[in-house]
Amino acid sequence: MAPVSDEASDRRRENRAPIELKVEYKRLNSFFADYTKNISRGGTFIRTSKPLDIGTGFVFKLVVPKLPEPLALKGRVQWVIKPDDPDGRDPGMGIGFVYETEAESDLIASIVERLMVDSLGQVIFGKLVGNRKKDE
16 A cells, blocks of 8 residues: 555546545444545545555445435545655545446535535636536
């Protein structure tokens, strides 16, 4: 398991919004509560000093303001940053969302879009999404 290189940020397919949301998940027989650093339609970065191994699939709960219950999501660890990162970046793991159906993907995308608008504002979000669509 190697620390993330600058290449990882270049591989992102979606624009990210800075946002802190509580994330709950189970590792072996222990429960963890960490926080996101940012989120996009395709995934999130979870700040943690004990990241899971790259390739690990797991279910986590994302505590989203304005939703009555945490949002249960499936994800897979795409990359990690170790606590002793020489560049001083926050330790954690980049998570790619894993969807069972197209409807699930659409639902999560709409929730993430609302979170991004709330975090960035409609104008900046519109510019990010507009620029992303032009690049595709």
